[in-house]
Amino acid sequence: MNTDVIVRAEQVTKSFGDLQVLKGIDLEVSRGQVLCIIGPSGSGKSTFLRCINHLEKIDGGRLIVNGSLVGYREVGEKLYELPDRAVCSERANIGMVFQHFNLFAHKTALENVIEGPIQVKGTNKKKAIAQGLSLLERVGLAHRAHAYPRAMSGGQQQRVAIARALAMEPKLMLFDEPTSALDPELVGEVLDVMRDLARSGMTMVVVTHEMGFAREVADGIVFMDEGRVLESGSPTQLLGSPREERTKAFLGAVL
């Protein structure tokens, strides 16, 4: 298998009860690539992202991340479900940034960032703090290290959340509408951090409605609709001359 493929989805399906949310997703993300997922609300973008780090279990198809099946071990013809511990260690290699930040409310910015390294990776505290401070500096928040989430703006919180994810030194970063909950004037600061991250060679899957960002940063864009990848291509192709009517209508509405 090509080790440069970080995410490979083959006919991934997922249902919540009777509602089939993912109806066979196929896509691939290579190392260092930025893939943007766009699509109307309810099309299954978040669900797919959550499947990648096993916050949701898939019902069918194959999902391979970092060279191994998500949540299963394949032996011959059989799939063995992984124990929680193994799932946790797989997740530790995947960073995730949420729409609503989800910073630990009872911890300061720095404590948020060092929680994973200390508790999950077993890094010693001194080293974790040094690394945490340099990550906070990287997202421009060294001066807010000891502030609680409540006392920070949305943009600052989201940047801390990115630093928290990076602290685990992930091989892949997932972003679920990272700027959708932000006031317009705060969107830029978060996108700047993400742009830098992309330049540094991080593999990223980004669900977003920021078409400007997608056009500039993405290596590929997929348009999802009703649980399927309806169309995919390079930013210029997909945003400039979409093939499908649904894509055109969607882009017409958001651009």
Added chain:
Amino acid sequence: MTPRLPAHVKETEHSVLENQTQTDPPPVAAPAPAKTYTVIPLRHPWRWITAALVLAVLGFVGKAFLAADIDYAVVLKYLTSAGILAGVRNTLVLLLASMGVGLVLGVLTAVMCQSPNPVLRWVGGGYVWLFRGTPLLVQLLIWFNLSIIFENFSIPGLFSIPMNTLMTPFVAALLGLGINEGAYISEIVRGGILSVDHGQREAASAIGMSRAKTMRRIVLPQAMRVIVPPLGNEFIACLKFTSLAYTISYSELLHSANKIYTANFKVIELLFTAALWYIALTTVFSLFQQLLEDRLSRGVPGARTGFLDRLRRNLSLRRAS
């Protein structure tokens, strides 16, 4: 400065009015000269009548108690007698020990009820159902009388002791109160856990934290703010429930009072002495609770309740027993 202000204001008002009348005829009718009104507040005769009635009843009851054959000097004298003080001490020991047992059981049960293992959820739910669904007094009596059906408490091959030796009044009271408290506390803790935003758990999972660690490091610390106030109420309720241990002759406060009055026949006096102690303790604990809550709710707006409200809540009966 302050007393002059109204005059000043009036002056300007005047000048404005004058200005208006002096300039060209106003397009509409000139403003009517300012009328002075006498404000007559709504009268509340019924408030007076009810107040008078209530006071009359209170006076009547008070007078009856004063006239009754109660030796108030005895009430006060026994307040610090050795027997009563020992009772107070035993009450506090039982209270702390049962709250300790209750806390451990409560947190365990609340976490069990969140478990993906259905058997654990069932057992947790069943425990809460059973112990909240039966009166504490009945539970106490069952624990105390367990020796009737089990002669020995034994783990085969390890040890065996006669149930009579094991189940002293203290142990029976501790088990009864502690296990009962555990059921109530688990509901409080469960509420606290549910109050923590689901996103917090998801974020913890996303950095690879195990379920147990997430609970301990992320969820429970945040649940504390919601858990502590009702836990304080529980503590105070438990203080009052320790008096039920009297029925299984554990020598707590009420039992000590009982021992004294069966000897000297000053029944009401000693019951009053005990009551005074109980109300003093609940009041002190309510104060502590207030301080603790104020600390926890720092920076959280609209979370404060007055001391009197809390006291009222604590002194009212929480549940039938």
